[in-house]
Amino acid sequence: MAEPDFYLSDEQRELQRTLREFVAKEITPIAAKYDTEERYPVELFSKLGELGYLGLRFPEEIGGSGGSNLDYAILCEELAFGSAGIALGVYVHVALACAALEAFGSESLKKEWLPPALRGERIGAWAFAEAGAGSDAGSVATRAVVDGDSYVINGSKLFITNGPIADFIIVVASTAPEQRLKGLSLFLVEHDRPGFRVASVLSKLGVRASEMAELVFEDCRVPRENLIGRQDRGFLDALRTLTLGRIASAAFATGVARAAFEATLAHAEERVQFGQPIGSFQAVRFGIADMAVQIEAARLLCHRAAIVADRGLTHGREANMAKLFATEACTKIVERALHYHGAAGFMSESPIQRFYRDCKVFELGEGSSELQRDMIARELGL
Amino acid sequence: MKILVCLKQVPHKDARLEIGSDGTWIKEDGIKFEINDYDNYALEEALRLKDAGEAEVVVATIGPDRVTQSLRTALGMGADRAIHVWDDSLANADSLGIAKVLAAVAKEENFDVVFCGLMSDDSNYAMVGPMLAQLLDIPHVTAVVKTDFENGAVKVEKELEGGTLEVSQVPLPCLLAVQTGINEVRYASLKGIMQAKKKPLDKKALSDIGLDGAAVAPKLSIEKIYTPPKGEGANLLSGSADEIATQMVGKIKELGLL
Numbered sequence: 001m002a003e004p005d006f007y008l009s010d011e012q013r014e015l016q017r018t019l020r021e022f023v024a025k026e027i028t029p030i031a032a033k034y035d036t037e038e039r040y041p042v043e044l045f046s047k048l049g050e051l052g053y054l055g056l057r058f059p060e061e062i063g064g065s066g067g068s069n070l071d072y073a074i075l076c077e078e079l080a081f082g083s084a085g086i087a088l089g090v091y092v093h094v095a096l097a098c099a100a101l102e103a104f105g106s107e108s109l110k111k112e113w114l115p116p117a118l119r120g121e122r123i124g125a126w127a128f129a130e131a132g133a134g135s136d137a138g139s140v141a142t143r144a145v146v147d148g149d150s151y152v153i154n155g156s157k158l159f160i161t162n163g164p165i166a167d168f169i170i171v172v173a174s175t176a177p178e179q180r181l182k183g184l185s186l187f188l189v190e191h192d193r194p195g196f197r198v199a200s201v202l203s204k205l206g207v208r209a210s211e212m213a214e215l216v217f218e219d220c221r222v223p224r225e226n227l228i229g230r231q232d233r234g235f236l237d238a239l240r241t242l243t244l245g246r247i248a249s250a251a252f253a254t255g256v257a258r259a260a261f262e263a264t265l266a267h268a269e270e271r272v273q274f275g276q277p278i279g280s281f282q283a284v285r286f287g288i289a290d291m292a293v294q295i296e297a298a299r300l301l302c303h304r305a306a307i308v309a310d311r312g313l314t315h316g317r318e319a320n321m322a323k324l325f326a327t328e329a330c331t332k333i334v335e336r337a338l339h340y341h342g343a344a345g346f347m348s349e350s351p352i353q354r355f356y357r358d359c360k361v362f363e364l365g366e367g368s369s370e371l372q373r374d375m376i377a378r379e380l381g382l
Numbered sequence: 383m384k385i386l387v388c389l390k391q392v393p394h395k396d397a398r399l400e401i402g403s404d405g406t407w408i409k410e411d412g413i414k415f416e417i418n419d420y421d422n423y424a425l426e427e428a429l430r431l432k433d434a435g436e437a438e439v440v441v442a443t444i445g446p447d448r449v450t451q452s453l454r455t456a457l458g459m460g461a462d463r464a465i466h467v468w469d470d471s472l473a474n475a476d477s478l479g480i481a482k483v484l485a486a487v488a489k490e491e492n493f494d495v496v497f498c499g500l501m502s503d504d505s506n507y508a509m510v511g512p513m514l515a516q517l518l519d520i521p522h523v524t525a526v527v528k529t530d531f532e533n534g535a536v537k538v539e540k541e542l543e544g545g546t547l548e549v550s551q552v553p554l555p556c557l558l559a560v561q562t563g564i565n566e567v568r569y570a571s572l573k574g575i576m577q578a579k580k581k582p583l584d585k586k587a588l589s590d591i592g593l594d595g596a597a598v599a600p601k602l603s604i605e606k607i608y609t610p611p612k613g614e615g616a617n618l619l620s621g622s623a624d625e626i627a628t629q630m631v632g633k634i635k636e637l638g639l640l
C-alpha cells in the first residue's frame with residue numbers, strides 16, 4: 001500500500017511518531033491550563049532540549065542535532081497540534097533568536113550562548129516589532145549608537161514573545177536611520193543588562209501559553225561583540241537567511257487545524273441528534289470531508305516548501321504559498337470545527353474555543369496574508 | 383551484561399478495529415501499529431541498566447515486515463541491535479510457538495537477563511514470558527514492579543493482588559516479565575532516531591535458528607472473536623448526591639473492589 005506520506009524517510013516517520021507520543025503525554029494535557037493562566041511551561045524547554053529537539057537544524061559542533069527543514073516542519077506541526085502557544089515560544093527561541101545567533105554571531109557569543117540555549121537552559125527572544133513598526137520593518141525607531149567600545153541602545157519593542165522569560169534578546173535596532181531597512185542591525189542583549197527592562201507583560205486573545213512583553217531599552221550599553229552580523233545590514237541578512245518562518249507558520253497552522261479536525265471527527269461520531277450521529281448528516285459529512293482535504297493540501301504545500309529548501313533551491317514562492325494557504329485554511333477549518341461542535345465547543349473547557357482563539361495569529365505573523373499575496377503576485381510578474 | 387528484550391508489535395491503541403472476514407482476528411490492513419505498552423517498560427528497564435554501566439541491549443521480535451518499524455523505534459530509544467524473526471507459518475502461532483522461537487533466539491547467545499512485558503495489549507495471554515523461561519530453564523518473575531541488580535543477582539518486587547508486593551532474590555540468568563508503570567519510559571532523542579538505521583537489524587528465518595514450521599505449529603487455535611452484545615443489568619442509582627455516593631461505595635465493597 002502506498003503511504004500518503006511516501007516522501008518521508010523512515011527517520012522522519014519515527015520523528016513524527018515520537019513527537020506525537022511526546023506531545024500527547026507532555027503537552028496536550030497541560031495546554032488548557034497554561035492557556036488559561038497565560039503562562040509558559042518553561043520546563044518544556046529543557047525537556048525538548050535534552051532530547052535534542054531544540055537543536056534541530058543546528059550544527060553538531062555547537063550542540064545541535066543536525067536535521068532538515070522537513071524535519072523542522074514535522075516538529076512544528078506536532079508541537080502546534082498540542083498547543084499553538086507552546087509551539088510559538090519554542091519557535092521564537094530556536095528559529096529566530098538561536099538561528100540568528102548561529103548564522104551571524106561571533107564565535108565567542110555562539111560558544112557562550114548556543115549550547116545552553118539548545119539544551120533549553122537559556123531562553124531567547126526576537127525583538128523586532130515596535131509601536132510604529134509592524135509590516136513596515138523600515139520604520140524601526142529603536143536606535144543603537146556607537147560609543148567607544150560599546151553600542152548604546154534606546155527604544156522600545158512591542159509584542160515580543162518570550163519577552164518576560166527570556167535570558168537573551170536579539171534586538172533589531174537602527175544604526176543608520178536615514179537608510180531605513182538598510183540601516184538595521186542586530187544585537188544580543190542579556191536580560192540582566194542595565195538599561196534593559198520588561199516594561200509590561202501583555203495579555204492576548206490566543207496563543208496564551210506563550211508569554212509576551214513590551215521591552216524597553218534606556219541607555220542600554222552593550223559591548224561591540226554583541227553586534228550580530230554586519231552593522232546596518234544584519235536585519236536584511238537575517239530576513240534573507242531565516243526563511244523558515246513561513247514554513248513554520250504553515251506547519252503550525254496545519255497542526256492546529258489537525259487538532260480541530262480530529263476533535264470534530266470524533267464529535268461527529270459521538271454526538272447524536274434526531275436519533276443519529278450528526279456525522280451522518282450530509283451537511284456535516286461534507287464539511288468534515290472538506291476539512292480533511294484542506295489539511296492534506298496545507299501539509300503538502302508546507303512540506304514541498306521544506307523539501308525545496310532542503311535541496312538548497314530558492315523556495316520563497318513555495319514558502320509564501322504554503323504560509324498563505326495553510327494559515328487561511330486553518331482559520332476556516334477551526335471556524336467549521338466550532339460550528340459542528342455547537343455549544344459544546346463554545347464552552348471554556350472545550351479545546352475548540354482555544355483553537356478558535358489561536359488560529360488567527362498565523363495569518364498575521366511572519367508576513368500577513370496581504371504581504372504573502374503581494375509577494376506571490378510580484379513573483380508572477382504583476 | 384547482555385540483555386535480551388522481547389517485544390511485540392500490537393495494533394495502535396487509537397486504531398479503529400474491525401473483525402476480519404474469517405472472524406478469528408481483526409483486519410490489519412490500513413491500521414497503525416505500535417510497541418506493546420508492557421514491552422516499552424521492559425525495554426526502558428533494560429536501557430536503564432545500560433545507562434548505569436556496561437550492558438548490551440538486544441531487542442527481538444517476531445512478526446511480518448511491519449514490525450521492523452518497532453525495532454527501529456527500540457533502536458532509536460537506545461537498544462544496540464535488533465533481531466527480527468519471521469516465517470509465514472508463524473502467522474497463527476500460539477504462545478508456545480512464540481516462546482519456542484524466542485528460546486531459539488536466546489540460546490544463540492548467553493543473555494544474563496531476558497526482559498519481556500507481562501502480557502500483550504492485543505491478546506492478553508501473559509504466557510510467553512513464563513514459557514520462555516521454562517524452555518530456557520531459567521528462573522522467572524512476572525508482574526515485576528521493581529528491580530535492583532547487584533552481584534550477579536537481582537532483587538525483584540512483584541505485584542500481587544490487592545496491592546501487596548512480593549520480594550524475591552533471583553540469580554542470573556533470569557527472565558523478568560515487567561508490569562506497566564515500573565519506570566518512566568523515555569522518548570527517543572533526535573540523535574537516537576537518526577542513528578537507529580546504522581545499528582544492526584538481523585532478519586532471521588526459522589531455519590536460521592534451527593526450527594521449522596512443524597516445530598512451532600500451534601496447539602491452540604482461535605475459533606472466533608466477537609464484540610460482546612450490549613448487556614442488560616445496568617444499575618441506575620437514585621437519590622441525592624450523598625445517597626448515591628453511599629450506595630456506590632456499598633456496591634464497590636460488595637464487588638470486592640475496595
Ligand SMILES: Cc1cc2nc3c(=O)[nH]c(=O)nc-3n(C[C@H](O)[C@H](O)[C@H](O)COP(=O)(O)OP(=O)(O)OC[C@H]3O[C@@H](n4cnc5c(N)ncnc54)[C@H](O)[C@@H]3O)c2cc1C
Pocket residue numbers: 092126127128129133134135136158159160161162204207212361364365366367368369370371
Ligand atoms: C502572537 C504574536 C506574537 C508576536 N511575537 C513577536 C515577536 O516575538 N517578536 C516581534 O518582533 N514581533 C512579534 N509580533 C509582532 C509581529 O511582528 C507583527 O504582528 C507583524 O510584524 C505585523 O505587524 P502589525 O501586527 O503591527 O500589523 P500591521 O503592519 O499594522 O498590519 C495591519 C493590517 O494592515 C495590513 N497591511 C499592512 N501593510 C500593508 C500593505 N503594504 N499592503 C496591504 N496590507 C497591508 C496587514 O496585512 C494587516 O492586515 C507578534 C505578534 C503576535 C500577534
